[in-house]
Amino acid sequence: MDNKNSILxxxxxxxxxxxxxxxxxxxxTPDSFSYAIIDKGRRQLKAVYDEQECNDVPAMLAIKLKNDVYLTLAFKEIKAAVYTENSINVPNELFDPQQLNQYAKFFTETQSNNLYTRPFKTFGFTSIxxxxQFTEETLTTSLSNCKLYAQNAPVLTLAAQSDKTILLLDFTASSFNALYSTGEKLIFQNYYQTxxxxxxxxxxxxxxxxxxxxxxxxxxxxxxIIHSGDDYYQCIAKYFNNISFNCPPVKELDHKILDDMPAHYYSSLLALDLCE
Structure with a gap:
């Protein structure tokens, strides 16, 4: 433990x-930072770090990338899902890669001028x-060839594993992502602070x-960050009967280091491994 709100x-x-x-x-996320290291050849989870209730995530991220011995290693591939208020999903039939700057007109926050795109074939749209800017520069300077995703990429990947009608809720200590889908159709997705x-x-x-x-x-x-029987769980149980915990979606992955932790804590983090 590094402090009361973090674990390695x-x-x-x-x-x-x-x-x-x-x-x-x-x-x-706006209030948390976590990472995982996966040995792809051996299919083993080698390390997990999680810090909740962060007051200044960009500053903390810069410090971790500079001082954390594990983050200074030269990895095979790096993926990062990063919270942003500037994100839209464009149906593939309407998406024109030659007109990316036109989509930027819908963004409300002043951020980096670099536009990123990630396709989500299951739901038939492209995320833009x-x-x-500080977060982008911190990541691109410290991590070479880092593939960047919007924060909702992991929950979209989790939802893509199910063909049922689901309400997917992914929690940090003080926020949650909500996603509602029916089979292969995404109906709703949003982020809330609570x-x-x-x-x-x-x-x-x-x-x-x-x-x-x-x-x-x-x-x-x-x-x-939710447990069976806690206050948040009891709220959900008042309205829904069918409630389950999302286990890590990465198949044939040895994650023995999580044996003493609720496995669903890190499902969305590990879902990044499946992001295209």
């Missing part, structure tokens, strides 16, 4: 000299986004009401 789990047999055979996954279960209950009811969700026929899939 490392395989005691992890040889730093094998980093060239490993992938690094990073998940950056920009990043906060201070307590009462506020979460308000947002949950708002989502159910506005989307006219049939709670009897919808499976709720949970990941991140």
């Amino acid at each position: 789990l490392v395989d005691p047999e992890f040889d730093l000299n094998t980093a060239a055979d490993c992938d690094l996954l990073l998940k950056i 986004f920009t990043l906060q 201070d307590n279960a009462e506020e979460f209950n308000y947002y949950l009811l708002l989502i159910v009401s506005q989307l006219n969700i049939n709670t009897a026929n919808t499976e709720v899939q949970l990941s991140g």
Whole structure:
């Protein structure tokens, strides 16, 4: 443990000299930062770091990338899902890669001028986004050949694993991502900050009401910082009967280092491994 809000789990047999055979996954939200190291050849999870309730994520990220011995290694591939307020999803039939600057007109926040695109074939659209300039410069300077994704990429990947009608909720200690889909059709996705279960209950009811969700026929899939029986879980259980926890979606991955932790804590982080 680095402090009361962070945890580092490392395989005691992890040889730093094998980093060239490993992938690094990073998940950056407005209030948290986490990363995972996966040995792709051995299909083993070698390290997981998670820090919650961060007051200044960009500053903390810059410090971690400079001082964390694991983040200074030379990895095979690096993927980072980064929170941004400038993100839109364009249906593939309307997406024109030659007109990217036209989509930037819909962005409301002043950020980097670099536009990024990531396709999501399952849902039939392409995500277009920009990043906060300091965060972008920090990542691109410290991590060579880092593939950047918007923060919702992991939850979209988790949702793509199911052909049911689902409400997917992915939590940090003080926020959550909500996604509602019916089979291969994405209906809704949004990010919320919450201070307590009462506020979460308000947002949950708002989502159910506005989307006219049939709670009897919808499976709720949970990941991140939530536990069976806690206040947030009890809010969900008031309206939904079918509730499950999303285990890490990466098949045939040895994640013994998570044996003493709720596996669903890191499902969205590890889902980055499946992002194209």
